[in-house]
Amino acid sequence: MATRRLRLGLTPGCPAGIGPEVLARALVEAELPRGAYLRFFSSAAVLALGAKRAGVPCALDEPMVLLGRGRRRVPVEVAAPDVDDAGSTTRAGKPDDAALRCQRDALVRGCVAAAAGNLDALVTGPVRKHALVVDGVPYPGQTEVFHALVAPEFPPPLMVFVGGPFVLGLATVHLSLADVSAAITPALVERALAQLHAAARKVTEKRAPRLVVLGVNPHAGEGGRFGTEEQDVVAPAIERARARGLKVFGPVPADGFYADHARGRPPPDAVLAMHHDQGLAPYKLLCAGEGVNVTWGLPVLRTSPDHGTADALAGKGKASWLSMRQALETAARLTS
Incomplete structure (x- = not known):
């Protein structure tokens, strides 16, 4: 019997924070199942921004490829077209309207894919909760957005932490x-x-x-x-x-x-x-x-690192990617 291919969705969070860079680094460090399908719900420019900040070489191919140690190649399909590059010019630690649009749009795209049954799990970067507004509705966090857009007919999920x-x-x-x-x-x-x-x-x-x-x-x-x-x-x-x-x-x-x-x-x-x-x-x-936030109780799993946008560390090469790596590996383990 053929082994089912893991399908992980990825969002950068707010590109003014550390989300894109810890995601890029974690992707080349994480131990994921062979052949895992990774889909990034923002533009190649935003992922390239994170890779540059993290010092991770990348090739802007289709799919985009992040290059790790020992000739490791991590292919990532980019779900948003390059013309939709909101946030890719945002300065580290300086959130602007484009950055807030990027965090919202990527999350919505990921939720839509999850609701359609196209993902096993969605791994989300840290966002600015005060600006998390979808279709005119303010949400207190990504857990609540994920519930509303993926499976509103289910009871509220439980916010769980592991690690x-x-x-x-x-x-x-x-x-x-x-x-x-x-x-x-x-x-x-x-x-x-x-x-x-x-x-x-x-x-x-x-x-x-x-x-x-x-x-x-x-x-x-x-x-x-x-x-x-x-x-x-x-x-x-x-x-x-x-x-x-x-x-x-x-x-x-x-x-x-x-x-x-x-x-x-x-x-x-x-x-x-x-x-x-x-x-x-x-x-x-x-x-x-190395803690991980897990949204539990819905048909599709969501994980995220247990930290915020950490603006003071953004773009300085000092942000820890360990929690994001654990978020990726936890999503893989709990959906196996």
Whole structure:
């Protein structure tokens, strides 16, 4: 039986940031399946810009070819015509209208291809969230755009992170802290646990991964003294998840969980954090620059590096490409 060819879509993110250069470098460093089909949803000029900033030789053929060490050749099909080269003249660290148009158009093209079933996964570069507007609708992040354009009929996906000592899921994502409590409902926690369980099974290759849920409030509410979300919402959702056969523990105080990990306690397979910084602030430290954001729960996978545009590093040859390499390899591994 012939091995199915991996189909990865690629977007540069905002070309004023480090996205194009870390993508170019990661493409020649990543270990991807032989014969993987790579499709870049911007112009050859934008990819060439990233290659130049990263010091990666390239040949403007069809397909475009990035040249790595040891005569390694990485062919990339360019999906946007050269006339649509928005962002290719953008200065490093200086976002302009062309750069913002480039980040939007590339993401939309990638989502359209994913929705049509033409990709196994989409790997996206970092964007400027404040300027992420599609068809007049502002979106808080690429996760939300991907959901809306690829599979809006599906429940909201779970934002998952890999690359650290456990798989991390975020119950809530791009919300003000003032809005987090109201957003944490029984249905949301149950759905997040089911999605995290499925993601952890895939990542760890364990049939029954062990999940830990962090509390919403300090000391997980201290028996209701510092808030009742744990008693009223989180604990009942955990019990229902257990009744379905999931190995779930908690809610536990977040500070104590991370302190126990630092003291050498064996980590669980996955952790569900209740809000963005509760999970990501410590997780980015634990990943040591190689974390990957995974959009989980839709028919097509999306991965991205766990960092932003990093304007201060753009074009200086100092940006780490490790997280982008992990994003490429994670997309390949989780879709195999």
